[in-house]
Amino acid sequence: MNRYAALLSLLLALLTISGCGFKDIDKRFFVVATGIDWSGNKSKPYRITLQLAIPSPKIEPGASKIQYETIDAPSIAEGVRMLKAYVDKELDFGHCKMMIIGEELAKRDINHSIEWMLRRRDIQSVATLAIGRPTAETVLHVRPASERYPGNALLLSFGADGTESSYNYAETLSGFARRVSEKGMDPALAIITNDGKESYIINQVALFDKEKIKTILTPAETQLFNQMSDHFTKASMHGMFKGTPLVIAINQLNSSFRLQGHTAPVRITMKVKMDVVFEEAPNGLFDKDWLSVEDALATEYEKAAVALLKKIQRHGVDPFGFGLRYRAVYPGKNAWNNWTQLYPDAEFNVEAMVKIEGTGLIR
Amino acid sequence: MNRYFFYNFMLVSLMNLMLFVPHILVKNRYSGGVSALIAAPVIGAILMYMFTSAMARYPGLGYPEILKKYCPRWLVSLTSVYFAIMWWFSSTIVVVAYAVLINRFFNPDANTTVILIMMVLAAAYAASRSTLTIAFIIEIGIIVNAPIILFIMFKMVRSPQLNFDSIRVIANYVTVMPTVITLAAATLIFTGYIHLALFNRLFPPNFRFKHLYVYPILGFIILLITFFVPIGFHGTEGVDRYIYLWAVTSDSLIMQYGFIERVIFLFLIVFLNLTLVYTMSGWHLGMEYIKSCFKACKPEIDSPKAPKANYIILAVFATATVLYLIFTNEKINYLITSYWLVLRMFTEIVGVLWVFILSRRRLKPE
Secondary structure, three states, rough: HHHHHHHHHHHHHHOOOOOOOOHHHHHHEEEEEEEEEEEEOOOOOOOEEEEEEOOOOOOOOOOEEEEEEEEEEEEEHHHHHHHHHHHHOOOOOOOOOOEEHHHOOOOOOHHHHHHHHHHOOOOOOOEEEEEEEHHOOOOOHHOOOOOOOOOOHHHHHHHOOOOOOOOOOOOEEEHHHHHHOOOOOOOEEEEEEEEEOOEEEEEEEOOOOOOOOOOOOHHHHHHHHHHOOOOOOOEEEEEEEEEEEEEEEEEEEEEEEEOOOOOOEEEEEEEEEEEEEEEEEOOOHHHHHHHHHHHHHHHHHHHHHHHHHHHHHHHHHHOOHHHHHHHHHHHOHHHHHHHHHHHHHOEEEEEEEEEEEOOOOOO | OHHHHHHHHHHHHHHHHHHOOOHHHHHHHOOHHHHHHHHHHHHHHHHHHHHHHHOOOOOOOHHHHHHHHHHOOOHHHHHHHHHHHHHHHHHHHHHHHHHHHHHHOOOOOOOOOHHHHHHHHHHHHHOOOOOHHHHHHHHHHHHHHHHHHHHHHHHHHHOOOOOOOHHHHHHHHHHHOOOOHHHHHHHHHHHHHHHHHHHHHHHHOOOOOOOOOOHHHHHHHHHHHHHHHHHHHHHHHHHHHHOOHHHHHHHHHEEEOOHHHHHHHHHHHHHHHHHHHHHHHHHHHHHHHHOOOOOOOOOOOOOOOOHHHHHHHHHHHHHHHHHHHHHHOHHHHHHHHHHHHHHHHHHHHHHHHHHHHHHHHHHOOO
16 A cells, blocks of 8 residues: 555656656757857957757768857857857757867957856866867868768867877866966967868967966977977977988877975976887988987977977966976965066976887888 | 675765765865864764774664663653754755756756655655665665766876876865864764664674774775865866866766766766665664654564654655755755754764763673
8 A cells, every 4th residue: 555655656746747848859959069259349249159060860971060150249148048049949068079269359368258168067077178260260160071970070189089189289178277277377278270171270279377368389389388298199309410300209208397496596397208219210320329319309309398488487377387386395375476476587497308219110 | 794884884975075075175175174184084983983882882772772771761852853853954965955966967947846856755765664674775875886986086086187286285284273164074974883873773782893994094085085186176276166066076077988978977876876875864864763752663673564653754854855945045055064064073972972971881880
């Protein structure tokens, strides 16, 4: 008897949830990428571009179908709400794994956009953030011919599944939010551009202070930056040895840094260890003394690295987290104030350790 | 039988995530949160040793029965009702927080009250079973879910996103003395032993607690992960920003080749199970306390048929929980929870000391 009563009450409870807000998958529009731009209009400063996936039964290269919606709005949340009037299905950000911020907006202030993303519950914290150049809208309108699913090409560029480019700096929303708020560690984002045709170019990194772009690194600096910040993927490096050009492939790379002294000037020593193999080298290198080649490569690397560190320091940003390390090693109430005074005069020292593993298949 | 003690301990220490413990500790990370992490295992261990040694002297008896031996009836009844309310409330906080969490992360269109009613019905029905059944359900719940939680925790600790510099910055604040609220939050991890107050009825006369040293160590590790992993993920400043700290932290992880890419869903499902099990056990304990106030009710550990009183008491509990949800919001729930945590710590200390003194007094030659 009791059992029936319990069952009955459960069934009654089920009645109350009939037809609650659950929408079928074919009544939803999945946003696969979101772009936020500066529109130039003061009263409606944000231009929001949504890339909406159109499900298609065909999965083959070039078969991805996409619908775009763009709107100018006084705020991001309002813009998204207004866009709902433009489409016939419910917008769902649950699969939005690319958030692109226009370069113009990034040069003004990104905090508002980041806050919106963090506050929305359906945007994943693992979504990838990047800068779109010249605007997020143009980047989103690129349609790579090889794309199999809507929005997949960009995702593959950033994830570890597809291409592993040494110029590519992937940052997630939660990682970026951490850097925006952390004292002593500044954010950085990759810049996506379009080559005018059907593909993306991602080979630059923009360094931020807590709210806007401070400087943009060149592709060569970007590669170096990725290596030094331990965002490493297989990379190659150019070098000269006694007047002949060398190209080496870096198979493995570890970088770490430490601070020495807590009175001015602080010395920041960065250690970069790498195992390399030659890709282009003069003939007969196999029989020569590798130690001198290693030294020459290391010295060249050190020079470039110190130059990059100096450039970053000059712009007053700290993407490597030196300040955070300082706070960790020298605790105290005014550690952070000390550091802000120490950093502009800090000295850099890079110790590169190149280890040649072989010369490839030929001598 | 030792493992049933262990399951209860694990259940409460894992549930801390739903009881705003990381939230409170992280909020006070510069003002005593870290030293509380170190003080809590000591306090927890002392209380646990006192309680287990006291309860071991009364095999097969629950806390109310022991009190009844020495104290006047009205005092025992009063204490029992008070404990029942404490236990009911601990489960209520958890289940209400979880209902809100479902609303936030699973389906924002669903009505929180309806979700809560469903969960409450399931938990209340389970709680109406006999004490022995409850012990078994807890066992199953822990065995099924703990490996997944361990997996998530392992993934988090091994993640390259975990920044040890941030952790070190916060760990340096270890010299700041703990405050009452941080201590209350941190000791909650070790409080699972108090379930023994009623589960002691299950234990046979020749029962001995073994490997008690494991509990403080295990609790300390869980506490460290609870506190430091979110800091490592969100940084020393950003960590303060999130309301559902651990849900967001698990969302920062990705399982590239898992069935579900987002770890948060795995996390939420596991904690749904644990929440239901915890609610069930909390309400069962509360129910048994209330029943012990009545003369007619004999404590039974394995009755084939649930007495009617069970349903009545649980119906009151469930209704009160739904009302609690309706009359509070996230902010008030958080505030009340912090007060409850402090009250719980003092209640626990008094309760343990009480039974400990009683058990020692009996030993003295008369």
